[in-house]
Amino acid sequence: MIQKLGTEIRKQQIAQAALSLVSSQGLKGLSIAGIAREVGLVPSAIYRHFKNKEEVIDAILDLIRERLLANVEVVTAETGDVLERLRRLLRLHIQLIRDNQGILRAVFSEEVMNGSPERKARVCNTVETYLRAVAEIVRRGLEEGVIRADLEADSVSVAFLGMIQPAAILWHLSEGRFDLTSHAERAWEIFLGGILPKNTTIEPG
Amino acid sequence: MIQKLGTEIRKQQIAQAALSLVSSQGLKGLSIAGIAREVGLVPSAIYRHFKNKEEVIDAILDLIRERLLANVEVVTAETGDVLERLRRLLRLHIQLIRDNQGILRAVFSEEVMNGSPERKARVCNTVETYLRAVAEIVRRGLEEGVIRADLEADSVSVAFLGMIQPAAILWHLSEGRFDLTSHAERAWEIFLGGILPKNTTIEPG
DNA sequence: TTAATATGTGAATTAAAATTCACATAAAGA
DNA sequence: TCTTTATGTGAATTTTAATTCACATATTAA
Numbered sequence A, B: 001m002i003q004k005l006g007t008e009i010r011k012q013q014i015a016q017a018a019l020s021l022v023s024s025q026g027l028k029g030l031s032i033a034g035i036a037r038e039v040g041l042v043p044s045a046i047y048r049h050f051k052n053k054e055e056v057i058d059a060i061l062d063l064i065r066e067r068l069l070a071n072v073e074v075v076t077a078e079t080g081d082v083l084e085r086l087r088r089l090l091r092l093h094i095q096l097i098r099d100n101q102g103i104l105r106a107v108f109s110e111e112v113m114n115g116s117p118e119r120k121a122r123v124c125n126t127v128e129t130y131l132r133a134v135a136e137i138v139r140r141g142l143e144e145g146v147i148r149a150d151l152e153a154d155s156v157s158v159a160f161l162g163m164i165q166p167a168a169i170l171w172h173l174s175e176g177r178f179d180l181t182s183h184a185e186r187a188w189e190i191f192l193g194g195i196l197p198k199n200t201t202i203e204p205g
Numbered sequence C: 001t002t003a004a005t006a007t008g009t010g011a012a013t014t015a016a017a018a019t020t021c022a023c024a025t026a027a028a029g030a
Numbered sequence D: 001t002c003t004t005t006a007t008g009t010g011a012a013t014t015t016t017a018a019t020t021c022a023c024a025t026a027t028t029a030a
Helices: A007-025 A032-039 A053-078 A082-099 A102-107 A117-144 A153-173 A180-195 B007-025 B032-039 B053-078 B082-099 B102-107 B117-144 B153-173 B180-195
Strands: none
Touching (some): A007 A102, A053 A102, A053 A117, A082 A117, A082 A180, A102 A153, A117 A153, A117 B153, A153 A180, A153 B117, A153 B180, A180 B153, B007 B053, B007 B102, B032 B053, B053 B082, B082 B180, B102 B153, B117 B153, B153 B180
C-alpha cells in the first residue's frame, strides 16, 4: 500500500493538486476523482482530509490569496521607490497569472460568484486587501508628489488592476496568442501618463 | 394547453430567458428545467428548438455579442468627436453590464473557457471585434492629433476595457457595494491623462 | 373538413459525480 | 510487542440534471 501521510501534508498536496487541475481544466472540470489521481490516492481518501468538495475549493482560494498577497511583500521589500514598486508588482502579478492560469478561472468561477455568500465575501476581501495594499503604495506616491495630486489612491489602485485584467482575459481566450507581457509594458506607459503630475518627463526604464 | 409558437419565436424567448437566468444565478445554475419554467414550458419542450444545452449556451453568447457590438453603432451614430465617442461608449458599456450581469458571468464561464475550441474562438472573436471597433475610433483620434501620437491604437483599446473590467468584477464580488458608475468617472480621468497629448488642458464635461 | 406537421407533455432513462460506509493497514506511542 | 488511531480502499448509494421517447394536440394549408 501507499505511504500514509499526516493530514496537514495531505491537505497541502490536495490543495496544490487542485489548483493545478483548475489551471489546466477549469473549476468545472475539477473532480474529486481527478484530484485523487493527481495526488495518488483513491477518491474516497480525499474525504479523510476535507469534509467535501466545497472545502477543497476553499483551500484553493486560500492558496490564491497567499500567493497574491505575497507579491506585495516582495516588492515592498525590494525597493522604496513608489513607481518602481508599482512597476515590479505589475510584472510579478502578470508572471503569477501566466504561471497559474487557475487563478483567474477560480476567482471568476460560478463557485465563487454563486457559491456561499461567505465564500464570495472572502474572495472579495482578498481582492480588496490587495487593492488596499496597492493604494497604500500610491498614497505614498501622492505624499511624495510623484503622482498627480488630484487623483484618489483607491481609483488608481483599481486602474492598476485595469492594466492586467482585460489583457489576462484576452490571453486566456486567445490560447496565449495575445502577448500579455508586451501589452503590460504598453499599458504601463498609458498608466504612467495618467498618474504622473502634468509636466513630468518620463525617463525610460 | 398553452399556445404553440413558431420555433423562431421560441428560440428568442429561450435565449433571453437563459441570459436572464444566467444573470441571476450564473451559468452553473442554468438548467433546462429552469429555462423551461421561465418560458412557461416543460423541460423536454426545449429540445424541440435546441439540440441540447450546448446550443442554448451558444444562443446566449450570440445575444451578448449582438448587444455589445450594438453599443459601438450607437456612439458612432451619436457623435463624431473621438473623445466623446469613447466616453459615451464607456457609459453604455457599464450600463450594459449593470443591466445584464450575465454577460460577465457567461464570458468568464467554464463553458467558454473549457468548452469547445470553436466556442472559445467565437467568444474571443467577439471581444476582438469589439476591440477593433474601439481601436478604429482611437486611430481616428491619432490622426486628428487629439490622442498622444506615441501610443498604439490596439493598446489603447485594451486599456479602454481596463477601465471597466476590474471595476465590474469588484461590483459583482461586492454585491453591488462597489460603485461602478462613479469609479468609471474617475477611471476616465486617469485614462484621459494617459492618452491626451502631453500639454493638453482637460476641460471638464 | 381533414390531413399533415410542428410543437408540447410526462414518464422513463442515462450519466456523471459526489458521498457514504464497512473494512484494511500503516504509523506512533505505551 | 501490542493497542490505538489516523489514513487509505473499493464497493455501493445518492443526487442531480440532461436527454429520449411514445403520445397528445394546436396550427396550417389543401
